[in-house]
Amino acid sequence: MRKLSLIDRVGLFGRAGIDIVSVLGRSTIFLFHALLGRGGIGGGLGLLLKQLHAVGVMSLVIIVVSGVFIGMVLALQGFSILSSYGSEQAVGQMVALTLLRELGPVVTALLFAGRAGSALTAEIGNMKSTEQLSSLEMIGVDPLKYIIAPRLWAGFISLPLLAMIFSVVGIWGGSWVAVDWLGVYDGSYWSNMQNSVTFSGDVVNGIIKSIVFAFVVTWIAVFQGYDCEPTSEGISRATTKTVVYASLAVLGMDFILTALMFGDF
Amino acid sequence: MQNRTMEIGVGLFLLAGILALLLLALRVSGLSPTASTDTYKLYAYFDNIAGLTVRAKVTMAGVTIGKVTAIDLDRDNFTARVTLQVEKDVNNLPTDSTASILTAGLLGEKYIGISVGGDDAVLKDGGTIHDTQSSLVLEDLIGKFLMNTVSKEAK
Numbered sequence: 001m002r003k004l005s006l007i008d009r010v011g012l013f014g015r016a017g018i019d020i021v022s023v024l025g026r027s028t029i030f031l032f033h034a035l036l037g038r039g040g041i042g043g044g045l046g047l048l049l050k051q052l053h054a055v056g057v058m059s060l061v062i063i064v065v066s067g068v069f070i071g072m073v074l075a076l077q078g079f080s081i082l083s084s085y086g087s088e089q090a091v092g093q094m095v096a097l098t099l100l101r102e103l104g105p106v107v108t109a110l111l112f113a114g115r116a117g118s119a120l121t122a123e124i125g126n127m128k129s130t131e132q133l134s135s136l137e138m139i140g141v142d143p144l145k146y147i148i149a150p151r152l153w154a155g156f157i158s159l160p161l162l163a164m165i166f167s168v169v170g171i172w173g174g175s176w177v178a179v180d181w182l183g184v185y186d187g188s189y190w191s192n193m194q195n196s197v198t199f200s201g202d203v204v205n206g207i208i209k210s211i212v213f214a215f216v217v218t219w220i221a222v223f224q225g226y227d228c229e230p231t232s233e234g235i236s237r238a239t240t241k242t243v244v245y246a247s248l249a250v251l252g253m254d255f256i257l258t259a260l261m262f263g264d265f
Numbered sequence: 266m267q268n269r270t271m272e273i274g275v276g277l278f279l280l281a282g283i284l285a286l287l288l289l290a291l292r293v294s295g296l297s298p299t300a301s302t303d304t305y306k307l308y309a310y311f312d313n314i315a316g317l318t319v320r321a322k323v324t325m326a327g328v329t330i331g332k333v334t335a336i337d338l339d340r341d342n343f344t345a346r347v348t349l350q351v352e353k354d355v356n357n358l359p360t361d362s363t364a365s366i367l368t369a370g371l372l373g374e375k376y377i378g379i380s381v382g383g384d385d386a387v388l389k390d391g392g393t394i395h396d397t398q399s400s401l402v403l404e405d406l407i408g409k410f411l412m413n414t415v416s417k418e419a420k
Contacts, residue, residue: 049271049272049275050271052275052278052279053271053274053275053278056275056278057274057275057277057278060278060281096293100289100293158278160282161278161279161281161282161285162282164282164285164286164289165281165282165285167285167289167293168285168288168289168293171293190292193293193295194292194293194294194295195295197293197294197295198294199289199290199294202294203289203290203293203294207286
């Protein structure tokens with residue numbers, strides 16, 4: 001490799017900056033076209049239904065199973081910490097607040113990025129590499145409307161629902177461990193929880209978080225697929241990028257949202 | 266047929282999501298459908314409210330009848346003015362009722378307990394509870410205790 005002069009290095013740095021800005025611009029234009037393009041979702045509810053099935057229903061198993069286990073682990077850990085202060089009855093409150101505020105939205109979004117996001121990217125990327133997208137355009141069908149828009153909406157709808165199911169199942173799993181196994185009194189598990197959890201504060205903020213995550217994860221997944229290099233290597237790179245970028249975006253956004261919602265400043 | 270099972274699956278998924286929201290609202294956060302009852306305002310002046318926060322509950326005989334909506338300093342008397350939001354159903358509090366700041370458990374949160382007086386007149390919206398008992402500050406208590414032992418030893 002030849003030696004780079006200082007000017008070349010500055011040029012490379014500049015090119016990287018231009019690349020980043022142009023990707024951001026392209027993805028935003030892409031999003032606006034897909035969501036606000038003429039006529040909304042193509043193919044009516046049928047295509048959306050199909051995507052809701054692929055993205056939402058098929059993710060239920062992993063969400064429910066991990067929800068139960070995370071709730072159970074939280075109850076177990078919480079019990080062993082809280083019992084040294086003699087306040088094991090607060091375990092219900094701890095499990096519920098942790099799940100509703102943080103783990104429900106965040107873990108669901110991470111699992112969703114791995115389970116559904118990568119599949120979306122690979123599917124769209126494959127359509128692109130086999131020139132299905134350009135053939136659709138050739139016959140006068142807008143791929144943004146028929147391929148992209150239903151997938152985006154399916155992701156936006158599914159993730160908040162999955163996050164709520166995750167929290168409920170986790171709290172149920174927590175009660176299973178704490179009440180049925182470790183012998184915390186059933187009444188204090190639930191009443192402590194109801195005293196400390198507020199609907200407008202905790203439940204609604206958790207839902208807002210999961211809506212934001214749904215938006216970010218689905219957008220990244222669909223755009224990476226649409227923008228990928230139409231080769232097998234390009235698809236694999238795009239799928240990796242989807243999972244990495246979506247996870248980083250979710251964790252970063254989570255900090256900002258938590259600071260805004262619960263930061264008290 | 267394939268299409269039909271898919272539709273049923275999506276329908277069940279949406280139902281499960283709505284059910285989860287309902288469970289979160291009713292079972293986990295204890296939101297009751299008739300939560301938004303009418304309230305009226307009362308004021309109470311305390312010498313020291315240390316540890317009392319907005320949204321703390323107001324109880325009577327252990328039953329929650331309202332919450333604290335605002336705490337500010339009365340600049341003229343240098344006392345804390347606490348605004349209480351009490352449910353409309355409890356509209357027969359005598360004017361000489363006592364409001365005291367209590368603690369739930371040893372290290373628990375502070376709340377306001379109201380004990381009834383014997384007056385015939387009742388508190389109206391915007392009324393003031395004059396008889397109050399301040400928050401218990403642990404440092405003051407320890408200070409008093411120490412002063413007591415010191416003065417006993419001096420005798």
